[in-house]
Amino acid sequence: MWGVTAALLLYVLVRGGYLTSVLQIAAIYVIFVSGLNIFMGYAGQVSFGHNAFAAISGYTSAILTTAHGWSPLSAGAIGLIGVVACAFIIGYPTLRLRGHYLAMATLAIGLIAYDVAVEWGSVTQGYMGISGIPPLGIGRWVAVSDRAILVVLLIVSTLAVLVAARVRRSRMGRAFVAIAGSENAARALGIDVARYKLIAFLISAFYAGVAGSLFVHAVGFVSPEVFGLHMVVLAFTMLYVGGISTFAGPAIGAVVVTLLPETFRTFKDYQDVAFGVVLILILIFAPGGLASLPRLWSRREPEA
Amino acid sequence: MARLLEVQGLSARYGYVEALRLVDLHVNDGELVAILGPNGAGKSTLMRALLGVLPTSGRVRFAGLDVPRGNPAEAAACGLILVPEGRGIFGPMSVAENLELGAYLLKHDRAEFARRIERVLSLFPRLKERLSQVAGSLSGGEQQMLAIGRALMAGPKILLLDEPSLGLAPRIIAEILEKLGELNREGLPIVLVEQKAPLALKLARRAYLMSLGSIAAEIDPRTVKSHDELAHFYLD
Numbered sequence: 033m034w035g036v037t038a039a040l041l042l043y044v045l046v047r048g049g050y051l052t053s054v055l056q057i058a059a060i061y062v063i064f065v066s067g068l069n070i071f072m073g074y075a076g077q078v079s080f081g082h083n084a085f086a087a088i089s090g091y092t093s094a095i096l097t098t099a100h101g102w103s104p105l106s107a108g109a110i111g112l113i114g115v116v117a118c119a120f121i122i123g124y125p126t127l128r129l130r131g132h133y134l135a136m137a138t139l140a141i142g143l144i145a146y147d148v149a150v151e152w153g154s155v156t157q158g159y160m161g162i163s164g165i166p167p168l169g170i171g172r173w174v175a176v177s178d179r180a181i182l183v184v185l186l187i188v189s190t191l192a193v194l195v196a197a198r199v200r201r202s203r204m205g206r207a208f209v210a211i212a213g214s215e216n217a218a219r220a221l222g223i224d225v226a227r228y229k230l231i232a233f234l235i236s237a238f239y240a241g242v243a244g245s246l247f248v249h250a251v252g253f254v255s256p257e258v259f260g261l262h263m264v265v266l267a268f269t270m271l272y273v274g275g276i277s278t279f280a281g282p283a284i285g286a287v288v289v290t291l292l293p294e295t296f297r298t299f300k301d302y303q304d305v306a307f308g309v310v311l312i313l314i315l316i317f318a319p320g321g322l323a324s325l326p327r328l329w330s331r332r333e334p335e336a
Numbered sequence: 337m338a339r340l341l342e343v344q345g346l347s348a349r350y351g352y353v354e355a356l357r358l359v360d361l362h363v364n365d366g367e368l369v370a371i372l373g374p375n376g377a378g379k380s381t382l383m384r385a386l387l388g389v390l391p392t393s394g395r396v397r398f399a400g401l402d403v404p405r406g407n408p409a410e411a412a413a414c415g416l417i418l419v420p421e422g423r424g425i426f427g428p429m430s431v432a433e434n435l436e437l438g439a440y441l442l443k444h445d446r447a448e449f450a451r452r453i454e455r456v457l458s459l460f461p462r463l464k465e466r467l468s469q470v471a472g473s474l475s476g477g478e479q480q481m482l483a484i485g486r487a488l489m490a491g492p493k494i495l496l497l498d499e500p501s502l503g504l505a506p507r508i509i510a511e512i513l514e515k516l517g518e519l520n521r522e523g524l525p526i527v528l529v530e531q532k533a534p535l536a537l538k539l540a541r542r543a544y545l546m547s548l549g550s551i552a553a554e555i556d557p558r559t560v561k562s563h564d565e566l567a568h569f570y571l572d
Contacts, residue, residue: 203440210426210437217424220387221490222412222441277428 037287041186045179052178054294056250059185060243061286063192064263065270067239073277074200075232076212078131080264081122081138084145085115085237086244087259093245094162094254095155104168108245115241116234123233127226142264149256161255168249181250188246189283192239197279199235208232212277273314275321284322340365340525341386341416341494346394348385355381357550358394363494363527368520370536370557371529373546379529380421382546383498387411387418399493413441415493419500423483427472431463434471434482438489448491456485459515477508484512494525501532513539 044051064086071077089111096107126137149156156162168175168184175181199205207228210218215225248254266289274285289311296306318325341363348356356378363369373379385392388405396403404410412418426434435456439449457464460481466474471482480500487495497516501509509532517539520526530536537543537557545553 203443206429206433206437207440209429209433210440213426213428214420214424216389217420217426218437219389219408220412220418220420220424221438221486222409223437224407224409 045182048179051294052182054290055287056178056182056185058287058290059182059189060247060250061267061270061290062189062283063246064240064243065267065274065282065286066189066192066196067236067243068267068271069236069276069278069282070196070199070208070239071232071236072271073281074205074212075208075229076277077127077229077232078135079138079233079236080135080261081141081145082236082240082267083259083261083263084141085119085240086247086263087145087149087256088118088244089115089241090244090248090254090259091149091156091162094165094248097166097249098162098164104166104245104249105170108242108249111245112238112241115237115244119234119237120230123230123237127229127233142261146256146260149259156256159256161253161258162248163253165248165252165254167252168246185246185250188242192242193279193283196239196282200279204228204231209277269311271321273311273321275318275323278321278323281321281323288322338365339363340367340399341527342395342397343386344395344397346382346385346392346396348381348390348392350390355390355549356385356392357548359385359549359551361544361551361554363525366520366523366525367541368516368526368528368539370533370540370543371527371546372531372533372536372543373552375531377546378549379531379546380498381549383418383420383496383527383529386496387416412490415491416496417487417490417492417494418496419483419487419498421498421502423479425471425474425479425482425486427470429471430468431471431474431482432467434486435463435489438486439491441490452489452491456488459488459518460485477504477512480504480508480512481515484515488519492524494527495519496527496529498529499531500528501530501535509535 044055064082068079068082071079089108092111092114093104093107096102096110097104122141126134129137150158167181175184200208207218207223210221210223211225211228219225244259247258270285270289271282272285273289274283275281292310293303293307296303299306314322318328320328339362343359343361346356346359347354359382371379371382381390384390386396386403387408388396388403388411389408392405398414398416401414403414403416426437429437435453439452442449462478463481463485466478471479474482484497484500500512504512513535516526516528528536528540537560540557543555543557544551545555
């Protein structure tokens with residue numbers, strides 16, 4: 033698995049080309065889905081609205097760098113502060129809701145963000161979107177080429193995965209999983225359920241914000257559609273295909289789901305059908321996601 | 337004997353339904369008290385009300401202090417630890433992780449953690465064999481042992497158990513009740529909620545009978561001569 037990934041990366045970094053931009057998107061989704069996994073996987077909550085947080089920081093980055101001449105780093109930092117502040121204001125009341133009600137509330141947040149991006153034309157330029165967003169850079173060094181951008185994204189996404197794993201292993205991470213298991217039992221052990229749900233929400237919103245900001249700088253363009261509902265659908269697919277509540281699931285899911293449609297390009301008109309069939313097959317034969325396959329196999333052997 | 341837990345006029349409601357009505361009871365230090373009653377008598381509600389999960393009126397005092405209302409996590413921090421109905425173990429986690437979570441309030445006191453886990457594993461040696469196993473794959477009896485073990489990891493000053501016998505084979509129930517007796521003899525006060533009255537009465541020093549949300553009677557298990565006497569309350 034790791035060998036294949038390394039070989040693929042090496043190939044892309046040497047050859048460059050179209051696959052580079054596909055992998056850029058995959059790396060960004062690794063971050064977004066890793067964050068979603070903390071809230072939905074570890075803490076067992078539901079959110080259809082994390083695209084809103086990507087939109088908030090993405091637009092903040094885009095507007096501050098293009099209209100006000102900020103550097104990408106400082107614009108991104110402001111965006112992330114905004115994301116965490118919004119997540120706090122939204123999360124504090126909505127996280128008292130459970131299950132379907134929480135899902136509906138988060139769905140509304142995503143739709144509101146979309147509408148704001150469309151309607152607030154004087155700032156966001158509506159459907160037209162904002163183009164000419166400068167690429168990422170630190171000080172004088174700027175990641176101009178596709179390969180340089182990919183390297184930056186790979187570094188950030190690796191960090192994101194490692195931090196998420198670290199969170200899961202911490203005392204806080206165990207509290208998240210306890211809440212997912214049984215809120216009542218978690219409370220009986222002295223875990224402050226409301227507080228930890230909010231913290232999980234804030235961390236995952238922060239991840240979504242990082243992904244949103246990186247996206248606009250990597251692609252150089254943002255419009256309301258970029259952070260629309262399809263982003264949520266895609267992220268959910270990645271989360272379940274890769275394996276919800278696992279360490280490696282979000283990364284595997286993000287890479288597989290972004291690459292699969294590309295590999296089916298030869299099917300032309302039937303590309304989407306082939307993609308759908310493969311997704312369904314994965315979920316039938318590995319309901320715990322691709323990350324759970326090794327465990328599935330190792331469990332089957334002793335029985336045989 | 338010192339009164340450890342004292343409940344006065346505790347009432348609670350679900351919407352318009354009065355689920356608990358003016359409950360008075362007490363538990364002395366070191367006692368094992370059983371709370372008996374048929375389905376729907378309000379036993380589980382009483383447990384939830386003690387921890388302050390529900391909005392309640394009345395008074396719950398523990399070790400001379402008022403138990404905080406509205407935040408069960410704080411009640412747990414006071415030492416009231418509940419083994420919930422249906423066990424509430426964390427299925428996807430390993431047995432070891434479940435036990436670690438029990439000691440959640442301990443934070444980073446490794447020495448105390450080691451002391452507690454040793455005690456739990458000596459009490460339930462079966463858990464020791466299954467430490468790395470996923471908790472959801474344990475048998476019902478083992479899950480109940482894990483739920484009790486996890487509660488013990490929290491260092492309870494009083495242990496509340498909500499129907500620990502539910503859905504278990506008689507042999508397993510006997511084993512678990514024996515362990516509860518052992519814990520109690522070591523000085524741990526226990527409140528045992530049970531529908532299976534005969535089992536609980538063998539163990540308890542005192543018992544309360546609940547009916548329709550209030551305490552119908554306080555009984556001394558030694559004076560209960562026949563089960564008919566109890567059946568009278570269940571049939572009311």
